Amino acid sequence: MEEVQDNALALGRLTSLRAIFAIAVPAALFRVSDVLSSTLQTSLVSKHGGTEMLAAFAAVGVTTRTTLKLFAFMLDGVAAKVGRSAAHEPAQALRARLRLYFASCLVLGLIATAVLLGGQDHILLPFNLTSRVRELADPYWVLLSLLLPLMLTNMAISGTLQGLRHVGLSAALEALGAAAEIAGTYTVLTASWLPRHFSRLAALGLVKLGVMVVTSGAGLSLIAWLLPRSQQHQQQRQRHDHASSGEDTLATPLLGGKLPMYSSTAIPESLDPPSPTSVLPPGLQQPQHEEQGPDSGAAGAKAAGRQADRAEVALAYLAELVRDGLNVMTRSIVVQGSMWLTAVAAARLGTAPLAAHQILTQLWMLPSHFFGGFAVAAIVLGSRLALQGGEGGANAVAVRRAQRRLSSRLVLLAASLGAAVGCALALWKAQAIGFFHPKDGVAPALAGPAWHAMCALQPLTAAIFTLTGLIFGAQLFAFMRNVLLAGFLGLFCPLIFWVIRKGPDGAAGLGAVWRVKVGFYVWQVIAEAVGVGRAYGYLAR
Numbered sequence: 001m002e003e004v005q006d007n008a009l010a011l012g013r014l015t016s017l018r019a020i021f022a023i024a025v026p027a028a029l030f031r032v033s034d035v036l037s038s039t040l041q042t043s044l045v046s047k048h049g050g051t052e053m054l055a056a057f058a059a060v061g062v063t064t065r066t067t068l069k070l071f072a073f074m075l076d077g078v079a080a081k082v083g084r085s086a087a088h089e090p091a092q093a094l095r096a097r098l099r100l101y102f103a104s105c106l107v108l109g110l111i112a113t114a115v116l117l118g119g120q121d122h123i124l125l126p127f128n129l130t131s132r133v134r135e136l137a138d139p140y141w142v143l144l145s146l147l148l149p150l151m152l153t154n155m156a157i158s159g160t161l162q163g164l165r166h167v168g169l170s171a172a173l174e175a176l177g178a179a180a181e182i183a184g185t186y187t188v189l190t191a192s193w194l195p196r197h198f199s200r201l202a203a204l205g206l207v208k209l210g211v212m213v214v215t216s217g218a219g220l221s222l223i224a225w226l227l228p229r230s231q232q233h234q235q236q237r238q239r240h241d242h243a244s245s246g247e248d249t250l251a252t253p254l255l256g257g258k259l260p261m262y263s264s265t266a267i268p269e270s271l272d273p274p275s276p277t278s279v280l281p282p283g284l285q286q287p288q289h290e291e292q293g294p295d296s297g298a299a300g301a302k303a304a305g306r307q308a309d310r311a312e313v314a315l316a317y318l319a320e321l322v323r324d325g326l327n328v329m330t331r332s333i334v335v336q337g338s339m340w341l342t343a344v345a346a347a348r349l350g351t352a353p354l355a356a357h358q359i360l361t362q363l364w365m366l367p368s369h370f371f372g373g374f375a376v377a378a379i380v381l382g383s384r385l386a387l388q389g390g391e392g393g394a395n396a397v398a399v400r401r402a403q404r405r406l407s408s409r410l411v412l413l414a415a416s417l418g419a420a421v422g423c424a425l426a427l428w429k430a431q432a433i434g435f436f437h438p439k440d441g442v443a444p445a446l447a448g449p450a451w452h453a454m455c456a457l458q459p460l461t462a463a464i465f466t467l468t469g470l471i472f473g474a475q476l477f478a479f480m481r482n483v484l485l486a487g488f489l490g491l492f493c494p495l496i497f498w499v500i501r502k503g504p505d506g507a508a509g510l511g512a513v514w515r516v517k518v519g520f521y522v523w524q525v526i527a528e529a530v531g532v533g534r535a536y537g538y539l540a541r
Helices: 002-014 017-069 076-088 091-118 120-127 131-146 148-163 167-190 200-243 299-348 351-388 393-427 429-435 442-447 449-473 477-506 510-535
Strands: none
Touching: 002 017, 002 351, 002 393, 017 091, 017 120, 017 131, 017 148, 017 167, 017 200, 017 299, 017 351, 017 393, 076 091, 076 148, 076 299, 091 120, 091 131, 091 148, 091 200, 091 299, 120 131, 120 299, 131 148, 131 200, 148 167, 148 200, 167 200, 299 351, 299 477, 299 510, 351 393, 351 442, 351 449, 351 510, 393 429, 393 449, 429 442, 442 449, 449 477, 449 510, 477 510
């Protein structure tokens, strides 16, 4: 009876509002720093640079963000893998993972740089930029393209710090970098000492370069300092696990623990975790060798065995990275592809609609990153709840009830916050538009139907972030991929291409672009709600 009460108390703590906000708040602060910096930069460029500079800033910015989001695994995926590795794998395995992740960032970054530099004309062609806007965009494009390896490295640094359970430290580093970039942007745009022929956007690129170098150095130094502590924690955890017969507790590291390794397109019948020995791929498990007597083998044979073990582990790490990374990358391609196509559709309407679209996108993205904190809470707490389940019995039933309670609270909290943000933006529309100092026809484009669509997107985005976190907590990566692909190819693409084909005179302008976006997000809410309902036992299978 006492054990049942203790388990009920543990489940209650995992689903409490305190547990939710303890994870959601620092995670939201981390996620919002970059978009807050971009929003303030947009306002500064609009005020001090004018419509043409803002259009160039928008075209380069949306393309760079789209490229980085393709590699979102280097943030969220690295956090999940490092957290699990720090808790359950040998210290050398964690170091091997980090070497693989950082090397992958450099290689992928160089490939992306080559693609953007080599295909600049083709990539910018759909934006239909004027010659003056293109002249402003070219130097900024080159600098940001060259920075991609460093940007991906920064993403992996943030993911590593989160995986080592230092979410607050990661958020502080990101916030300091964002503050430095905003200060540098203001200095560059208002400086009178810069030569008149020197591009202000190029100067913004140099500011970003300086910030990236400093934050990368600081992040790598922090990781080097924290790794020994992480290994010491691992040894303590292994002793604790041995003493408690392998049962997990509330001390599970952030994004760590024995996560179920689902990667199928179907929703599993159960979210119960596998046995601890089945969590890791064969090559990731601790090598086991038969004990040998003092005269049973030579040192060369032992060295060859260790070499084979290391090769097997490296191949398993690489296979795991490719499999999970491709699933997450496919999802990122769909999400960022939809954002890129909406920017193209806005650009086809003219320079003023493109500038207005940039402002609307920043206003939509800023609160959406606050909602991302609930997604992290869903992943972490959902995974921890799954660890509490057993093969069946009363405990499994209690865990399933707790899963439903957690998912309901998270979705309601996020949707309510999103609705409040949407209502606030609708009520204070004039003040929000005035913050960006729009010029040359941008204000009328902002004040039209597109603004109401952006407001309607707020609760939808909040719900999607949370539902996605719950699905990722169940490790249904392929299911998530298929949901996004179906909506993108079957709904979004036909509608957005219809808007692009109609042009500025045949459709309802920027409002039509944003209504297509709303329809795509409605599809995601419905499909993901069905997935969560089936996975967490709300709906019959």
